Each structure stands twice: as structure tokens, then as C-alpha cells.
Amino acid sequence: MYINLSESEKKALLIKESESLENYKSKGLKLDMSRGKPCKEQLDLSMGLLDVLNSSSSLNKAQDYRNYGIIDGISELKDIFCTLLEVEQSELIICGNSSLNIMYDTLQKAMQFGILGNKPLNQQGSIKWLCPVPGYDRHFAITEAFGIEMINVPMNSDGPDMDIIEEKIKDPSVKGIWCVPKYSNPQGIVYSDSVVKRLAKLKPAQSDFRIYWDNAYMIHSIVDDDVKLLNILKEAKKFGNEDMIYIFGSTSKITFAGGGVAFIASSVKNISSLKEKMSIQTIGYDKINQYAHFLYFKKANNILEHMKKHAAIIRPKFEAVLEILKTELASTGIANWNIPQGGYFISCDLFKNTAKRTIELAKSAGVIFTPAGSTFPYMQDPNDSNVRIAPTLPPISDLPIAMKVFCTAAKIAYLEQS
Amino acid sequence: MYINLSESEKKALLIKESESLENYKSKGLKLDMSRGKPCKEQLDLSMGLLDVLNSSSSLNKAQDYRNYGIIDGISELKDIFCTLLEVEQSELIICGNSSLNIMYDTLQKAMQFGILGNKPLNQQGSIKWLCPVPGYDRHFAITEAFGIEMINVPMNSDGPDMDIIEEKIKDPSVKGIWCVPKYSNPQGIVYSDSVVKRLAKLKPAQSDFRIYWDNAYMIHSIVDDDVKLLNILKEAKKFGNEDMIYIFGSTSKITFAGGGVAFIASSVKNISSLKEKMSIQTIGYDKINQYAHFLYFKKANNILEHMKKHAAIIRPKFEAVLEILKTELASTGIANWNIPQGGYFISCDLFKNTAKRTIELAKSAGVIFTPAGSTFPYMQDPNDSNVRIAPTLPPISDLPIAMKVFCTAAKIAYLEQS
Numbered sequence: 117m118y119i120n121l122s123e124s125e126k127k128a129l130l131i132k133e134s135e136s137l138e139n140y141k142s143k144g145l146k147l148d149m150s151r152g153k154p155c156k157e158q159l160d161l162s163m164g165l166l167d168v169l170n171s172s173s174s175l176n177k178a179q180d181y182r183n184y185g186i187i188d189g190i191s192e193l194k195d196i197f198c199t200l201l202e203v204e205q206s207e208l209i210i211c212g213n214s215s216l217n218i219m220y221d222t223l224q225k226a227m228q229f230g231i232l233g234n235k236p237l238n239q240q241g242s243i244k245w246l247c248p249v250p251g252y253d254r255h256f257a258i259t260e261a262f263g264i265e266m267i268n269v270p271m272n273s274d275g276p277d278m279d280i281i282e283e284k285i286k287d288p289s290v291k292g293i294w295c296v297p298k299y300s301n302p303q304g305i306v307y308s309d310s311v312v313k314r315l316a317k318l319k320p321a322q323s324d325f326r327i328y329w330d331n332a333y334m335i336h337s338i339v340d341d342d343v344k345l346l347n348i349l350k351e352a353k354k355f356g357n358e359d360m361i362y363i364f365g366s367t368s369k370i371t372f373a374g375g376g377v378a379f380i381a382s383s384v385k386n387i388s389s390l391k392e393k394m395s396i397q398t399i400g401y402d403k404i405n406q407y408a409h410f411l412y413f414k415k416a417n418n419i420l421e422h423m424k425k426h427a428a429i430i431r432p433k434f435e436a437v438l439e440i441l442k443t444e445l446a447s448t449g450i451a452n453w454n455i456p457q458g459g460y461f462i463s464c465d466l467f468k469n470t471a472k473r474t475i476e477l478a479k480s481a482g483v484i485f486t487p488a489g490s491t492f493p494y495m496q497d498p499n500d501s502n503v504r505i506a507p508t509l510p511p512i513s514d515l516p517i518a519m520k521v522f523c524t525a526a527k528i529a530y531l532e533q534s
Numbered sequence: 535m536y537i538n539l540s541e542s543e544k545k546a547l548l549i550k551e552s553e554s555l556e557n558y559k560s561k562g563l564k565l566d567m568s569r570g571k572p573c574k575e576q577l578d579l580s581m582g583l584l585d586v587l588n589s590s591s592s593l594n595k596a597q598d599y600r601n602y603g604i605i606d607g608i609s610e611l612k613d614i615f616c617t618l619l620e621v622e623q624s625e626l627i628i629c630g631n632s633s634l635n636i637m638y639d640t641l642q643k644a645m646q647f648g649i650l651g652n653k654p655l656n657q658q659g660s661i662k663w664l665c666p667v668p669g670y671d672r673h674f675a676i677t678e679a680f681g682i683e684m685i686n687v688p689m690n691s692d693g694p695d696m697d698i699i700e701e702k703i704k705d706p707s708v709k710g711i712w713c714v715p716k717y718s719n720p721q722g723i724v725y726s727d728s729v730v731k732r733l734a735k736l737k738p739a740q741s742d743f744r745i746y747w748d749n750a751y752m753i754h755s756i757v758d759d760d761v762k763l764l765n766i767l768k769e770a771k772k773f774g775n776e777d778m779i780y781i782f783g784s785t786s787k788i789t790f791a792g793g794g795v796a797f798i799a800s801s802v803k804n805i806s807s808l809k810e811k812m813s814i815q816t817i818g819y820d821k822i823n824q825y826a827h828f829l830y831f832k833k834a835n836n837i838l839e840h841m842k843k844h845a846a847i848i849r850p851k852f853e854a855v856l857e858i859l860k861t862e863l864a865s866t867g868i869a870n871w872n873i874p875q876g877g878y879f880i881s882c883d884l885f886k887n888t889a890k891r892t893i894e895l896a897k898s899a900g901v902i903f904t905p906a907g908s909t910f911p912y913m914q915d916p917n918d919s920n921v922r923i924a925p926t927l928p929p930i931s932d933l934p935i936a937m938k939v940f941c942t943a944a945k946i947a948y949l950e951q952s
Contacts, residue, residue, distance in 0.1 A: 151602070159600040163589035166822075170588075171581035182577040182790040184569070212630050217816040224642060228656075228680070238646075238656055254817075261814045262646070372600040375822035396679045398635040399672075404584075404793035405823065 117449040118530060130531040136524045137481055140517070145482035147518045152301070152460035153509045154373055157429050161422065162371040168411035169404070181403040187395055188387075190403050192410040193377065199416035200335065201363065202347045203381045209391060212401045215366040215378040219328060220258050222362060222380065223292075225393050226324065227262055232359065232389055234324040237262075237291055246284055246293035248276035250463055250491030250502045252301040255294040255330070259493070264291070266493035271303060275311030282314070288321035292328055298345045299333035302463035302491055302504035304456025306343045316351035318360065329363045335423045336369060337458040338431045342420075349381065358383035367409060369426075369460070370419060377406050427458075433507040436515040437462055444523035450530045453505075462505040463491070469500045470529035477525035483518045535867040536948060548949040554942045555899055558935070563900035565936040570719070570878035571927040572791055575847045579840065580789040586829035587822070599821040605813055606805075608821050610828040611795065617834035618753065619781065620765045621799045627809060630819045633784035633796040637746060638676050640780060640798065641710075643811050644742065645680055650777065650807055652742040655680075655709055664702055664711035666694035668881055668909030668920045670719040673712040673748065677911070682709070684911035689721060693729030700732070706739035710746055716763045717751035720881040720909055720922035722874025724761045734769035736778065747781045753841045754787060755876040756849045767799065776801035785827060787844075787878070788837060795824050845876075851925040854933040855880055862941035868948045871923075880923040881909070887918045888947035895943035901936045 121129065175181040181190060188194070189210025198205055211218050230236040237243055244265045247256060251271075259266055267284060269276045275297070284290055295315070297307040307315075315327060329348055337343065352358045361383065367376030380390065413419050438455060441464065445451040453464040466474055471488035478485055486504040489495035505522070507515060539547065593599040599608060606612070607628025616623055629636050648654040655661055662683045665674060669689075677684050685702060687694045694713070702708050713733070715725040725733075733745060747766055755761065770776045779801065785794030798808065831837050856873060859882065863869040871882040884892055889906035896903055904922040907913035923940070925933060 153601055156594060156598065159594075159598060162600075163591075166587045166591060167589045169584045171585045173581075173584060176574060176577075180574065180577060182580075182793055183571055184786070184791045213820040214816045214818075220815040224646065228642065228645065254814075257814050261811075368602070372822060373602045374818045375600055375820050393679075396672075396675050397638040398632045400632075400792045402631040402793050402820065402823065404790060405820065 117447070118534070119449055126531050126534060130528060133524050133527045133531065137477060137521070137528060140481040140521050140524065143482075145517065145521065147482060147510055147514050148484045149506050149510060149518055150484045150486045151509065152506045154369055154426075155429065155509050155511070158426055158508070159372060161425050162412070165371050165408055165412045169408050175404065175407065181407050184399045186403055187391055187398070187400045189379070189401065190406045190410065193406045196410065196413060196416050196419070197379055200419065201365075201381050203349060203363075206384045207349065207387055208379060208381045209387060209394070210377055210379045210401065210406055212378060213366075213374055213376060213405070215330070215332065215364045215368070216254055218378055218380050219255070219330065219364050221397075222390065223258060223262065223328075225390070226291075226326070229393060231324040231326070232385060234322070237324070240289070242289060244287065244290045246281060246290060247493050248293070248295065248300075249493070250302055250497075250504070251294060252296055252330070253486070253490040255328075256493045259294070268493060269293075271300070271305060273305060274308035275305060278311055278314045282318065285318055285320040285325060290320065291322075291324060292326045294328050294330065296330045296332055297348070298331060298343070299336055299456060299459025301332065301459065302461035302502075303454050304459045304461065304463070305454070306345060306457070309346045312346040312348050313351055316348050316357060316361075317355040318357070320360070323359070325360060327361050329361060331363055331365045332369070333459040334365055335420060336426070336460070337423070338427045338434055339457045343457060349383070359385055362386065370423065371409065371412070375405070377409050430508050433512050433515060434462065436512055437505060437507045437519050440516055440519035440523060444520065445526065448527065451526060460506060460508055462507060464503045464505055465501045466503060466526050467501070467530045469533060470526065471497060471500045471503050473529040473532065474522070474525045475503065477528055478521050481521045481525070483521045485522065535865070536952070537867055544949050544952060548946060551942050551945045551949065555895060555939070555946060558899040558939050558942065561900075563935065563939065565900060565928055565932050566902045567924050567928060567936055568902045568904045569927065570924045572787055572844075573847065573927050573929070576844050576926070577790060579843050579847075580830070583789055583826055583830045587826050593822065593825065599825050602817045604821055605809055605816070605818045607797070607819065608824045608828065611824045614828065614831060614834050614837070615797055618837065619783075619799050621767060621781075624802045625767065625805055626797060626799045627805060627812070628795055628797045628819065628824055630796060631784075631786075631792055631794060631823070633748065633750065633782045633786070634672055636796055636798050637673070637748065637782050639815075640808065641676060641680065641746075643808070644709075644744070647811060649742040649744065650803060652740070655742070658707070660707060662705065662708045664699060664708060665911050666711070666713065666718075667911070668720055668915075668922070669712060670714055670748070671904070671908040673746075674911045677712070686911060687711075689718070689723060691723065692726035693723060696729055696732040700736065703736055703738040703743060708738065709740075709742060710744045712746050712748065714748045714750055715766070716749060716761070717754055717874060717877025719750065719877065720879035720920075721872050722877045722879060722881070723872070724763060724875070727764045730764040730766050731769055734766050734775060734779075735773040736775070738778070741777070743778060745779050747779060749781055749783045750787070751877040752783055753838060754844070754878070755841070756845045756852055757875045761875060767801070777803055780804065788841065789827065789830070793823070795827050848926050851930050851933060852880065854930055855923060855925045855937050858934055858937035858941060862938065863944065866945065869944060878924060878926055880925065882921045882923055883919045884921060884944050885919070885948045887951060888944065889915060889918045889921050891947035891950065892940070892943045893921065895946055896939050899939045899943070901939045903940065
């Protein structure tokens with residue numbers, strides 16, 4: 117434990133670790149651990165998607181998939197997603213290539229037009245949003261762009277702190293919450309049944325409060341036994357609360373990132389209202405890519421099988437990262453991290469006030485991590501402690517050295533300030 | 535000329551035409567002339583697009599097209615569009631599958647965030663928009679949804695009435711204009727060089743006025759000699775006015791409708807600003823479809839050759855419609871129409887106050903036309919006169935009877951009220 121070291125021991129260790137870092141610097145590394153991107157081998161898994169359609173394919177169905185129309189997506193693919201999500205066709209819209217885009221658009225529509233007859237959020241004065249932290253930087257970027265005041269809600273090991281949420285939603289200016297309920301970004305936490313149930317029966321002060329349920333990693337287990345997340349839409353129905361739920365997801369981390377299909381699921385009322393507004397915005401999404409996805413997978417179960425291949429590729433990468441963290445930092449007492457069962461990240465909490473410096477030092481040796489603070493609204497981690505580690509993109513052979521650089525940097529950052 | 539008929543002649547003719555309509559009704563027709571959709575044969579032209587990629591394709595370029603990123607589109611396809619549009623790569627973003635979506639989003643961003651440092655349009659009180667009429671119903675639906683007051687500007691044979699526009703833009707609350715500058719929807723008018731030049735050098739009262747240049751039919755001639763439209767961005771640069779121009783387009787009527795790629799071109803400043811805002815909204819558009827389009831066409835000239843095949847399919851359809859209009863209505867004096875050289879529509883001006891009734895009568899015989907008023911803001915044609923005829927979708931064999939129904943209906947509508 118570093119905390120027990122004497123001043124002279126610390127000084128000696130700082131010299132040693134700094135020499136290590138200089139040594140790494142001399143290697144001319146260029147490694148990127150910053151974004152949750154699939155790697156080449158994962159993308160290769162879906163190349164068959166490009167074989168299912170050719171010039172002999174029949175796309176001229178009851179409606180011609182090559183022509184305008186069908187704003188909520190083709191029913192064949194909706195069937196598959198309905199099975200995976202346990203929702204009805206009338207509760208689902210399959211959109212374009214990006215769930216982030218749907219989240220942004222859905223919030224923008226609420227800002228501009230209001231929700232189900234409520235006043236536009238733009239006209240409701242100063243409004244607020246609940247942000248479980250650490251969380252997804254791109255979520256926070258959206259609410260920040262719209263000028264919405266973000267309120268940090270601490271994460272527990274089974275989801276966000278529900279006591280705080282139940283208290284905060286009594287404020288009528290609180291209009292929503294970001295959730296990544298399964299294998300959360302970055303901690304890999306799966307919301308417990310109890311948390312999902314408490315969320316589903318929230319009684320917010322105003323009827324235009326929405327849970328933005330970003331189920332980005334709904335079938336993205338990296339272990340054999342996938343965890344079951346409770347269906348929040350079903351739970352919410354028990355309390356007449358189904359209009360409070362928006363569920364988002366995509367195949368970006370199933371097939372191709374940015375070349376997949378994304379969806380929103382919600383109550384029939386919300387979906388009808390969104391379709392009506394969408395029909396001003398577009399004549400329809402890309403049905404050819406939707407149909408290719410249907411032909412490639414045919415049924416929900418085949419997607420689950422496909423996901424096992426992803427897991428087989430990325431599990432060793434998670435293991436490699438965790439192994440180095442354990443070897444290098446477990447005995448130091450200057451860091452804690454989660455051991456995720458799925459998703460795309462490992463969340464590492466470093467000693468207070470050392471995250472920024474650690475990332476800066478790692479960068480000086482050619483290893484890029486997500487900027488410190490990214491996992492918090494306004495990029496402000498109150499403890500300057502959390503670092504999101506994304507193990508999927510780099511080749512597995514690069515991970516040990518990248519993580520050794522990280523650990524060396526974390527040690528130096530601690531020793532410098534202590 | 536119907537106007538010269540005696541009362542008894544009119545009465546007799548009304549009986550005769552009504553009998554004709556009853557006769558058509560008995561045929562159980564079910565024809566749709568309402569939307570500018572490509573027909574099956576046109577869609578078949580692009581089936582080769584589905585052959586250019588397969589599981590052996592190399593998509594892992596300098597960046598991997600199967601992964602996140604490259605928000606402004608892949609450079610190979612940008613090259614082709616830059617050639618067609620005569621713009622630079624830095625003046626172009628290739629987006630998703632719908633130019634309507636880009637127009638909507640661009641205006642929504644102006645409403646929410648303002649343009650280049652100007653106040654958000656949402657915060658500027660009541661604002662106005664110039665709408666050349668007749669025009670495109672989906673444009674008007676967007677400005678109506680945003681609560682923008684639409685001002686009709688009459689179309690002349692060479693574009694919108696510039697005297698009126700030059701006057702109206704002195705009003706600082708006028709924030710934009712919808713233009714379909716080539717083969718306009720619905721009249722097929724091509725803006726003359728003089729009109730483009732006058733638009734390009736407009737000096738609006740405020741710097742956040744924008745010309746929404748929906749170049750939907752930029753290469754969609756149906757005759758051998760395509761008309762050349764002046765490059766408005768280039769013209770605008772001569773007056774330091776390039777920030778005033780947004781150019782939109784897509785391949786929806788080149789390859790697949792809703793399965794193509796769309797773009798926006800504008801000044802470097804506007805494009806940079808839009809990219810920055812887009813990066814909150816999405817991580818990138820579908821690069822795989824972009825790359826397929828590149829592989830399929832390879833160069834701009836091949837797109838132009840491809841468009842000749844479209845023209846060969848739809849030209850006879852336009853001719854069939856025009857032939858019936860001429861045979862049935864030319865001598866009556868109750869209708870005028872344009873003879874378009876491109877685009878997707880024929881615009882027919884019926885006798886005052888008869889458009890609604892004509893469309894209602896045609897519908898009673900199973901032939902659907904775009905609802906009367908659609909070509910005007912708020913669905914209000916002050917003369918109840920204009921009908922947009924879309925000849926491309928139905929089989930050519932259906933067109934003569936569909937148009938005979940239309941002409942019979944138009945005659946009845948006139949005779950009923952006169």
C-alpha cells in the first residue's frame with residue numbers, strides 16, 4: 117500500500133517509475149484506448165451482411181423497399197427486434213444508422229414541440245436532467261448542447277442511487293434521466309430488478325419527464341451467462357407509466373458501427389406521436405439496410421449466437437487489461453476498478469486528483485485514454501479520479517504495454533502529489 | 535372554349551361528362567398520381583448497387599468504413615459529388631439517406647442554436663420565410679411545424695419573382711427562402727442565370743437569412759439536352775455572400791429512394807459550424823452505403839449516363855400525360871399546364887375554384903392526385919386552381935385512363951360551377 121510508504125521510499129519509487137515511463141517513451145508507442153469502438157476482427161464477423169443482397173434480390177415486396185415510405189421500419193426486422201426487446205410492433209420504430217441520433221432527435225423534438233401536448237421544453241424556463249455518474253460523455257454532450265442543467269446522481273453497484281432520484285423528480289423542472297441500464301458505460305453495471313422497478317414506478321412532478329433508456333449493450337455480454345435485465349416498459353405499464361419510457365438501441369456493436377440500424381421503443385402513444393413528427397422530418401429510413409439485416413440474421417436467436425463470437429474476441433482483451441491492473445495496481449491501494457461482465461469499458465477510479473495527470477503522462481508516452489472528466493457532465497469529475505478504459509479496439513498484443521504505461525502513469529501521478 | 539358555351543350547351547355537356555365519369559367509376563380503377571416516386575423500372579436500373587460489395591470487399595481503408603467516424607462522408611464519394619456540384623471537399627458533407635432530413639435538421643439547428651453566432655431563431659420572436667408558389671409541400675410542412683410565417687412569392691417562367699424577394703428581405707424577420715432551382719416542384723421551371731445572380735447577391739437585413747437551395751433534380755433532365763443551372767455558391771462568393779447559401783440534394787431519385795445518400799454543400803464556415811453541431815448528434819453517417827455508391831458509379835460522368843436511362847423510362851410517361859391534357863383540355867380553355875424538361879411533375883392550373891372538386895371527383899373514380907392546396911403553404915391555394923401531377927410511378931399503360939379521369943373531372947368541376 118503506497119499510503120504506508122515513507123517519504124524517502126516514495127521519492128525512490130517516483131524516480132524508478134519515472135525511469136520506466138522514459139523507457140516507454142523511447143519506444144515510440146501510438147496506442148488508442150479512448151473510444152468504445154469494435155476492432156477489425158469484430159467487424160469481420162458481419163461481412164456476410166454484404167452477401168445477402170445482390171442485383172437478383174427481390175426487394176419489391178408488398179411495398180417496394182427501394183422506394184419511399186414505411187417510416188417505422190420494415191416489419192420483418194421489427195419482428196426480430198420485438199422478440200429481443202419484448203415489445204410490440206406498435207411500440208417500435210426502426211430508424212437509421214445511429215441510436216445517438218435518435219436520442220438527440222427525440223430530445224430536440226421535446227425541446228421544440230413538447231411531449232404529448234405539454235409545453236415545449238424550450239419554453240419551460242430553466243430545466244434539469246439527472247445524470248448517473250460516471251456515465252456516457254455523448255449523452256452529457258447532448259443535454260449540455262441544449263442548455264439543460266445536469267445533476268449528478270451517484271451510481272451504486274446495482275444502478276443509480278434511487279433514493280436521490282425519487283427525491284429529485286419531485287422538482288417539476290427535472291425533465292429526464294440518462295440511463296445505460298445494462299453493462300453501463302463505463303462501469304459495466306447491470307441495473308438490478310429492484311432499481312428497474314423503482315424507476316418504472318417513478319411519479320415525477322410533471323408528465324413530460326422521460327427515462328432515456330439507452331440499452332446500447334442489451335446483448336453484449338462478454339461472459340457465457342448473459343444477465344437478464346428487467347423489461348422496464350412492461351414494468352412501467354403496471355403503473356400506467358409506459359409513456360415515461362424511451363428505449364434506444366442499435367446494431368452498431370452487433371454488425372457495423374455506423375452501418376447498422378437503430379431503433380426506439382416506447383409506449384404506443386409516444387411512438388405514434390414520434391412517427392407523426394418524424395413524417396415532417398423524413399419520408400423514411402434506409403429500408404434496404406434494414407432488409408439486409410433481416411436477411412442476415414433471420415431470427416433473434418441468430419443475433420444472440422452472433423454476439424457470442426463478439427464476446428470470444430473481446431473477452432481476452434478485457435482479461436488482458438484487468439490482468440495488468442491487478443498485477444500493477446492491486447497492491448498499491450491507489451486505484452479501484454470494476455470487473456465487467458459485458459459492454460465496452462472498464463472504469464478505473466484512481467487516487468483523488470490524479471486522473472488528469474495520469475492521462476497526460478500516458479499520452480506523453482503515446483498511449484491515449486478518454487480525457488479525464490469525460491465520464492461526468494461538463495467534463496468535471498469532482499474527484500478527478502475516474503478513467504474510462506476501452507479495451508476493444510487495439511490489437512490484444514498492444515494491451516499489456518498500453519496498460520503498463522497507464523499503471524506507471526497512475527503511480528507517478530500519485531507519488532508526485534503525495 | 536367552354537367560356538363561350540351557352541347555358542343549355544353547358545348543361546348537356548355536364549350530363550355527358552358525368553356519364554363518362556360514371557363509366558370510369560364502374561371500372562374499379564385504383565391509380566395513384568399523387569407522389570413523385572420513381573417506378574419499379576427506374577429502381578431496377580440501380581440493382582447493380584447491390585453487387586459492388588460482398589464479404590470479400592476491402593472496407594478497411596485509411597479509416598475502417600465499417601467503424602465509427604468520418605462525419606462528413608468518405609472522400610471518394612465526396613470527389614464525385616464535388617465534381618457534379620462544382621464545390622470543394624471542405625464545402626460538402628455527405629450525410630444519410632434523406633436530403634429532406636438534412637433540410638429539417640439544418641433549420642432545426644438554426645431554430646435551437648442560431649447560425650454563426652446569431653441568436654437562435656426560436657428566440658427572435660415571430661419570424662418569416664419566403665415560399666415561391668406553387669412549391670413543394672414537404673418544404674412548407676417543415677416551416678409550418680416550426681411556426682414560421684410563410685409568405686407566398688409568385689413564380690415566373692424563369693424562377694421566383696425577384697422584385698418581391700428583394701423587397702421582402704429588407705424585413706429582418708425574414709430568415710430564409712425555399713428554392714427548387716432546377717425542374718422546380720411542381721412546375722419544372724429552371725431558374726435563369728439572371729434569377730440565380732440576383733439571389734446570390736441579395737443583401738438581407740440580417741446575416742442569418744439563408745437560401746435553402748433544394749437541388750433535388752440537379753441532373754434529372756428528361757430530354758436530351760440538360761439545362762445548365764448557374765452555380766449559386768460560386769456566384770454568391772463574388773459578393774462575399776457564400777454563407778447565405780445551403781445546397782441540398784440526394785441520390786434518392788438516382789439510385790434508391792430512401793436507400794441513397796444525401797448531402798449539403800455550403801460555405802466552408804457554414805460546413806464547419808454544421809459539422810461541429812452534427813458531432814453532438816451522431817458519430818457519423820452510413821459510410822458503407824456511401825462506399826457502395828462510390829464503387830457503383832466511380833465517377834461523376836457515369837452518374838450522368840445513368841440518368842439518361844431514367845429519362846428514357848419516364849419521358850414517355852410525361853408525354854402520355856401531356857398528350858391527354860392536350861387532347862382533352864387544350865380546346866376548353868379551362869386549364870393551363872407546363873411542359874417540363876425534367877424533374878418529376880407536371881403542374882396544371884385549372885379554372886379558378888375547381889381544383890379541390892376535380893381531385894374529389896377523380897378520387898371517386900379511383901384515381902388519386904396530390905390534394906388540392908398541397909403546392910401552397912398551409913395547404914391554401916388562394917385560387918383553388920393548382921394540381922400537381924406525378925406521372926412517374928404508375929405503369930405507362932395506366933396513364934391515359936388516369937388522365938382521362940382527371941380531365942373529365944376538371945370539366946365537370948368547371949361546368950358544375952359555371
